Amino acid sequence: MAKIDVPALAADIMKLVGGPANVHTVSHCVTRLRFMLKNREAAKDAEIKKLPGVLGVVYGSGQYQVILGENLFPVYDEIVKNYEVEEGDAVNEMHEEDLKLQKDAGPKNAKYYFMKVIQFMSQSLAPFITVLYGAGMLRVVLSLASYFFPEVTGNTTYMLFNYMSQTAFYFMPVLVAYGAARVLKSNPVFSITIVAALLYPDFTAMVSAGEAVTLLGLPVKLVSYSSSLLPAIFATILVAYLERFFYRVIPGLLRSVFAPLCVFLVGYPITVLILGPAGVVVGGWIVTVIVWLQAHVGGVAPGIIAAAHPFLVMMGVNMLMVPPMTELFTAVGYDNVFRPGWILHNIAEGGSCLAVMVKTKDKDLKSSALSAGIGAIVSGVSEPALYGIGMRFQTPLIGVVAGGLVGGAVAGIMGAKAFSMGYSSILGIVIFENTMAAIIAGVIVAFVISFLATYFLYSDKRGERR
Secondary structure (H helix, E strand, O other): OOOOOHHHHHHHHHHHOOOHHHEEEEEEOOOEEEEEEOOHHHOOHHHHHOOOOOOEEEEEOOEEEEEOHHHHHHHHHHHHHHOOOOEOOOOOOOOHHHHOOOOOOOOOOHHHHHHHHHHHHHHHHHHHHHHHHHHHHHHHHHHHHHHHOHHHHHOHHHHHHHHHHHHHHHOHHHHHHHHHHHHHOOOHHHHHHHHHHOOOHHHHHHHHHOOOOEEOOEEOOOOOOOOOOHHHHHHHHHHHHHHHHHHHHOOHHHHHHHHHHHHHHHHHHHHHHHHHHHHHHHHHHHHHHHHHHHHHHHHHHHHHHHHHHHHHHHHOOHHHHHHHHHHHHHHHOOEOOHHHHHHHHHHHHHHHHHHHHHHOOOHHHHHHHHHHHHHHHHHOOOHHHHHHHHHHHOHHHHHHHHHHHHHHHHHHHOOOOEOOOOOOOHHHHHHHHHHHHHHHHHHHHHHHHHHHHHHHHOOHHHHHOO
């Protein structure tokens, strides 16, 4: 691969974003430089995109993002070393920072409020999703152990690890309450306490008994809240506002005692009488809609998700699918729509990149395509493939869409079901347990279709004119 002149690239980027004086902070994720600019209009998008080593430019959630792929870290180090700019907070691979609620998100129309809801939900779930990945993979390990060694299920070591694997799912409301409280900048202990009360053993026993229960003379709808999502979200929003209100109106001398008391006296009845049951009902509606759509489009649903995924990433709304995916997991115990679609999109990205690698005579492009393809397939990081190959040459993007659509349809029709969250890469096929054959078939088809479509459509000549 041709060597990138890192100091020159860093200097050009800094110049074209308006200079150090225009940079409030700079940070990075695994593929992008992320600038908080004082004047976004000073950045010259078209000129930055033409720089050697730059895969693209995206502006979203208040951040000016320069996509560099494998060139990211040396360029970032060059910038922070040689320019007087403030480093922003660390950014992880979950891209949580893309989900932060912004104050300058445009006119307050229906789209504005819709995006606010999606951003809030996704950001609230971000810490929980990370834990769920680990718990899900632990469940896979235990499942494989019990499959090959059935007698292990009677072992106390197996039992204890099994309890650990179930904990994140059972106490989902508590974990979600923590994440939502962080987004709302409220004290998470209040919301966690109220949500934990919905899981209190004696309350759970009341639910199991099914006998009539009243609170302040009003009937309590007995619902099991373990593994639920929306009740915790609704309760945390309420508690955040109650906390701010009572800490503001109660005099300082009495605040430390009576403000928490009032939060619980008001927050818990509203939660257990109204918000908790409402969350269960709304969550049920979401799952019903997903199941209805899946039933009416058949097994094509994962294919539609896989084919649409690159465009959702471009628009910055790919995390839109996290809340309904989570509801689907908790309601029916598996996901036969979103997780298969995400994995097969990444496989299709990889197939497309490897086709470009095989066909191109450009050594620099060969190396870039190989790196991007392996990253998409093995690591589940698709941005270098999407921006560096797909959007750059366009025809590979056609291969990605075709491969994702057909591969997803094959997996869906054969009944692929993810029983844990897992990662969106080839390594994630183990989460499909007894439907692993279906996802493997989808992986093969997605890769082959994407590879062949890209191979026959792509040409170096077309790429050189861009």
